[in-house]
Amino acid sequence: MRRALNVLQVCDHLGWEGSRMHGVKRLFSWMIPCFDREQFNVSLVSLRKKDLSEEPLEALGVNISYMERSKFDPLTLPALLRIIDQQQVDILHLHGYGATTFGRLAGAMRGIPTILHEHANLTDTPWFQKIADRVLEPYTDIAIAVSKSTANFVIGARQVPSSKVRVVYLGVPLVEFSRERTADEIVAARRDLGIAPDDFAIGTITRLHESKGNSYLVDAAARVAAERPAARFFLVGEGPLLADLQTQASALGLGDRFIFAGFRRDVAGTLSAFDLSVFPSLWEGTPLTAFETLAMGKPIVATDADGMVDILTDREDALIVPRRNADALADAIILAIDHPDERARLSATARITGAQYDIGVFVRKMERLYTLLHEVSRATRRRGVLQADLSFLTSGISA
Structure with a gap:
């Protein structure tokens, strides 16, 4: 029996200024406690300041670190690498521009499988993000999009080949x-x-x-x-x-x-x-x-x-x-x-x-994906996951 995989979820921030109701925070509050703790140690890093809302994720037992870095702070990378090394991270699951930029850099430097998870469709990206995305695409094992239009955004603006992109719908408890x-x-x-x-x-x-x-x-x-x-x-x-x-x-x-x-x-x-x-x-x-x-x-x-x-x-x-x-x-x-x-x-x-959109079903899909990435990513230089049968990611719901 293999040891539990150490999975690090990395996000830019957990809320918008002036708003306590943020989808990514709520997603983490549902998702992370659902993982099989005997098989997966899932923790979370926010690149920004500590979440000051009335219901911090720590209260739900989520292992979370706040880096308190500004948007383009180059010290984000060494700080993230320290956390990766301390936690002996096996899989990086990345949400947001900053997280997918610094996270893929860290994944490249440590040889760790990386997932780019896109939650928005912003039509286009700034020129500097295009350069970063172009350089970091080889270090992206797979990209997950929350909708078809978001997948088109990932393929077009974020320059990830369509072969690497899958639409995986989220869910609720x-x-x-x-x-x-x-x-x-x-x-x-x-x-x-x-x-x-x-x-x-x-x-x-x-x-x-x-x-x-x-x-x-x-x-x-x-x-x-x-x-x-x-x-x-x-x-x-x-x-x-x-x-x-x-x-x-x-x-x-x-x-x-x-x-x-x-x-x-x-x-x-x-x-x-x-x-x-x-x-x-x-x-x-x-x-x-x-x-x-x-x-x-x-x-x-x-x-x-x-x-x-x-x-x-x-x-x-x-x-x-x-x-x-x-x-x-x-x-x-x-x-x-x-x-x-x-x-x-x-x-x-x-x-x-x-009834089709259960957060528990989404988590089981991620568990299978994490296991697959751990088994094939390093051995195949990030090509193996795309050669595998990924139909489980979209099973039950057409995408």
């Missing part, structure tokens, strides 16, 4: 999110948000950043509120655009018909309070909140943003509208309000779709 809520739990969740019994609650849980398209939701809300008196909107989250969105809502006279609910720790409870979930996204990798919403069987209105249409199907488990179109968003919301049977059908199908 289904035990937590697929559980049926009792009537009392839903009443309590709605009361916590200030939702009256007769209100039709339309909600989104998000970061207040440009990519999330929340300004279009505010515009859509003005029309929906005027035409459907029971409709109230709840924007849950934090971010740098809060003041701008509040000003927009005020100018449209939305008042208490559009609530900025701030940070909510209990995502599942908050989702249970909504009658309809909305994703007005402009561009996405694939947001974890979409997997959560599907797992809970909530009716969904979403845009056709890249990443969203990877996991949602129009008129089956969601109503899909063109992005950057507030009128289309309003039309779909009104349709959902007016047709409870359609909401119920969307809800039932969403739950079926959501």
